[in-house]
Amino acid sequence: MYYAVICSVSALSALLMVMMGCKIMQILQLSSYRVRGVWSWGKRTRFEYFVRYFSAAFFSFASMLMFVGCFWRYRYVRYLGLVFHLFFCVLFIVLTHRQKSKTPLKVTPRIMRLGILSFILCFGTSLGLAIAVPHTLLRYSFAGLLPLAVPLLVLLAHFLLFPFETLNNMRYLHRASVKLQRMPELIRIGITGSYGKTTAKRILAAMLGKKYRVHYSPASYNTPLGIARTVNDSLQGDAEVLIAEMGARYRGDIKELCKLVKPSIGIVTAVGKQHLETFGSIEQTANTKYELIEGLSSSGFGVFSSDNEYTRAMYEKAPCKKVLAGENGEGVFCSCENVRFTQEGMAFELVCGDERVPVTSKLFGRHVPELCALCAAVAFELGVSGADIAEAVKDMEAVEHRLQPIVNGDVTVLDDAYNSNPAGAANALETMQAFDGVRLVITPGFVEMGSAQSEENVAFGKKIAEVAEYAYFIGKNAEALKEGALTGGMAKEKIFVCASRDEAVE
Numbered sequence: 381m382y383y384a385v386i387c388s389v390s391a392l393s394a395l396l397m398v399m400m401g402c403k404i405m406q407i408l409q410l411s412s413y414r415v416r417g418v419w420s421w422g423k424r425t426r427f428e429y430f431v432r433y434f435s436a437a438f439f440s441f442a443s444m445l446m447f448v449g450c451f452w453r454y455r456y457v458r459y460l461g462l463v464f465h466l467f468f469c470v471l472f473i474v475l476t477h478r479q480k481s482k483t484p485l486k487v488t489p490r491i492m493r494l495g496i497l498s499f500i501l502c503f504g505t506s507l508g509l510a511i512a513v514p515h516t517l518l519r520y521s522f523a524g525l526l527p528l529a530v531p532l533l534v535l536l537a538h539f540l541l542f543p544f545e546t547l548n549n550m551r552y553l554h555r556a557s558v559k560l561q562r563m564p565e566l567i568r569i570g571i572t573g574s575y576g577k578t579t580a581k582r583i584l585a586a587m588l589g590k591k592y593r594v595h596y597s598p599a600s601y602n603t604p605l606g607i608a609r610t611v612n613d614s615l616q617g618d619a620e621v622l623i624a625e626m627g628a629r630y631r632g633d634i635k636e637l638c639k640l641v642k643p644s645i646g647i648v649t650a651v652g653k654q655h656l657e658t659f660g661s662i663e664q665t666a667n668t669k670y671e672l673i674e675g676l677s678s679s680g681f682g683v684f685s686s687d688n689e690y691t692r693a694m695y696e697k698a699p700c701k702k703v704l705a706g707e708n709g710e711g712v713f714c715s716c717e718n719v720r721f722t723q724e725g726m727a728f729e730l731v732c733g734d735e736r737v738p739v740t741s742k743l744f745g746r747h748v749p750e751l752c753a754l755c756a757a758v759a760f761e762l763g764v765s766g767a768d769i770a771e772a773v774k775d776m777e778a779v780e781h782r783l784q785p786i787v788n789g790d791v792t793v794l795d796d797a798y799n800s801n802p803a804g805a806a807n808a809l810e811t812m813q814a815f816d817g818v819r820l821v822i823t824p825g826f827v828e829m830g831s832a833q834s835e836e837n838v839a840f841g842k843k844i845a846e847v848a849e850y851a852y853f854i855g856k857n858a859e860a861l862k863e864g865a866l867t868g869g870m871a872k873e874k875i876f877v878c879a880s881r882d883e884a885v886e
Contacts, residue, residue, distance in 0.1 A: 386510045389462050394502035396469035397526060398495055400436075401534040403429055403476065405494055406485040408538060412603055412629065413490075413545070415535060420658065424827065425856065432472060433527050440468040441524035465524050472527065479880055490545060497537040505529060549605060556608035557640055559615065566619060567592070568641050569758065572626040572634055572672045573649030573685075574665060575804050576751050577602065579743070579782055580649055581625045584755040586776050590768035592620040602627030604636055621762075628668050629658045638675025645761075646672040647683045647754050651690035653829060653836065654801045666690040673698050683757045686712045687750055705757040706750045714757040716749035721814040723792075730769065732756055737766035741773050744783040744794065746807045783811055790817075800826055805840055809847045820850035822884045825857030834860045842868035852876045852884040 404418060411417020422430060443464035485491065509522055560566065569584070571577050578599075585596045597610040602625040615622065626637045651666045659665045673682050673694060684695040686706035695704055703713035714732040716739075725742040728749045741748060756769050778784040781798035792815060796808045800823070812819055821844050825837040837857045841864020844851050851870060853861040858877040865875050878884040 387507065389466075390503055390506040390510060392466060393462075393469070393506045393523070393526060394499050396466065396473065397502040397506075397530050397533070398499045399473050400433070400469060400476075400527060401498055401530045402485055404531050404534045405491055405498075406483075408494075408534075409485060409488075409491065410483060413538065414630070415538070417629070417658075418531075418535070424833075430531065432476070433530055436468045436472045436527040437525045440465045440527065441522075443468070444524040462523065465526070468524075469527065493541055493545075494534070494537055497541060498534050501533045501537055502526075502530075505533065552608045552612065553604060553640060556611040559611055560622075560640075560642070563615075563617070563619070567621045567645070567762070568643045569621065569623045569645040569647070570626050570634075570638065570641060570643035570672050570675070571623065571647045571649065572628070572669050573647075573691075574652035574654040574669070575801055576649035576747050577625045577627065578798075579745075579748070580647060580751045580755055581623050583748075583751055583773065583776065584647070584758060585623055586772035587755055587759040587764055587769050588621050588623075588762060590772055591762070591764050593618055594621045594623065595619040596623035597625050601625065602637075603633075604640055607637065607640060626672060628671075631659070631664060631668050632671070634668055634671040635675060638672060642677065643672070643675065644677045644679065645681045645683070645758055646676050647758065648672065648685065648691050648694060649751065649754060650685055650688045650803065652688075652801050652803045653826075653832065662690070666694070670694050673700065676700050681758075681761060683754050685750060685754060686715070703757050705753040707753070712753075714753045714760065716753045719746075719749050721746075721811065723815055728752075730756055730766070732760050732766065735760075735766045737770045739770045739773050741776065743773075743776060743778055744785065744811045746810050747804070783808060792817075802826065802836055802840065806843060809843055812847055818850070819848045820852065821848045822852040822854070822881070823861070824854040824881070825861050827857070833857070837861050838864035838867070841865040844868070845870035850874045850876075852878055854878050854881055854884050 407418050407421045408415070411421070444462070447464060506523065506526060509526075571580050571584070573580075581596050585594045588594045593616075595610075595615050597607050601607060601610055607624050611622075622641070624637065624641045624643065626634050628634045648669055651662065651669055653662060654665070659668065673680075676682065680700040682695070682698050682700050682702040684698070684702065684704055685691040686704040687708060692704070695702055704711055705714040706712060707716050707719070714730070716728045716730055719728040720726060725740065725744065726748060727738070727740045730737045730739045730752060739752065741752070752773055759769050781795050784795040786793040786795055794808065794812060796804070805826070809821075823844075825840060826833060829836050837860035841851075841853075841861040844861070845865045845868025848870075851861070851865050851874065853875065862875050862877060866872060876884070
């Protein structure tokens with residue numbers, strides 16, 4: 381009876397501990413399974429989540445210590461002390477589940493393996509503690525400290541699985557590489573930049589789709605495994621163009637992508653203060669984005685934004701065939717002029733070489749004409765006519781969560797919630813000014829900005845005050861945003877600090 385109870389409670393405890401560890405798994409997943417990403421997240425959030433583990437362990441330990449201490453003579457009664465441990469685990473899970481994440485944990489095969497091994501380790505730890513600790517008071521009381529071990533056990537499971545996962549990933553990458561080698565005529569295009577990658581990918585696919593059979597990585601599949609999955613699962617043998625979005629958080633990420641895709645054409649949209657936490661400096665960011673140009677074939681073709689000082693510097697040193705494209709600047713091959721913004725979208729003239737084409741679009745944002753110019757430069761290089769380019773842009777719908785207009789009666793939402801950076805946020809606020817009515821902003825501000833995070837959020841708050849009548853600031857950056865908004869002249873009673881996005885929306 382004793383061992384049956386211990387095994388059952390250990391199994392239940394292990395299951396709850398794995399559920400408590402889902403946040404660590406989510407951050408691992410978002411960090412491309414790099415442990416330093418978990419450490420950076422911890423520092424950025426001032427280890428608030430780890431404090432929660434400590435709180436759960438403290439209350440569980442204290443409650444069990446008192447309960448077992450009072451009823452140590454009654455063998456079966458003292459089992460009830462374990463209820464406190466389970467209760468605080470469940471409470472931890474319920475409270476954290478209420479705080480919805482913008483990018484929730486995706487249950488992939490790798491996460492399933494990580495969860496199963498984490499369960500085994502948690503079960504073994506819980507059962508081993510019950511058997512190995514001889515003193516009854518200590519045995520039950522120390523069980524209450526198990527929540528402290530959750531992050532360590534999840535990370536241990538990750539390290540134990542790492543050799544297998546590495547080999548498994550290599551298998552997927554090799555399979556994609558072999559498939560691409562069998563398609564020597566395939567035109568391969570890489571797109572990178574601190575922002576604008578996904579929108580540029582969609583614009584370019586629409587333009588080239590007027591002449592070629594185009595395949596591109598869906599959503600924000602911009603990692604080696606994401607692109608390998610695209611190639612393995614959905615790239616058809618009759619495809620003529622492959623467009624790969626190339627994201628990066630660390631030096632060498634794009635170099636790895638280029639080894640897989642082997643692009644002959646590269647587009648660099650911009651270099652900005654995105655992921656400074658992992659890159660360390662904007663110069664390091666620029667060097668990483670330039671890896672795409674270094675990875676082009678000998679007959680490669682590079683397209684660089686003329687509107688960004690770092691991409692212009694890349695253009696100057698690039699050894700391949702190259703052009704500048706954007707809204708302004710000297711030596712620009714493809715530009716956009718006479719840009720006009722309305723509540724229905726925008727209109728501008730696209731000038732490529734000697735050709736001038738009027739373009740209208742339902743897309744929003746100052747960056748869209750520039751991205752159209754970058755993509756048009758590639759489309760012209762590949763023989764797409766100006767008329768087809770204009771038609772492709774005209775028919776495009778907004779990309780989800782990227783200045784996507786959502787009309788609900790008298791309310792129009794500009795959903796720009798996918799990600800944020802100083803340039804993108806300024807762009808969103810400028811777009812907002814084209815709309816009539818009362819304007820309000822809901823935002824958590826900028827993250828992953830390293831030491832510049834507070835300063836950038838204060839500046840963002842000032843810009844919000846120039847455009848919006850009301851502001852709802854969420855989470856850790858709320859005070860910095862509020863400081864900026866107050867400095868910018870927004871009335872204190874029109875600024876609201878919210879603990880979560882759900883609270884702000886409500």
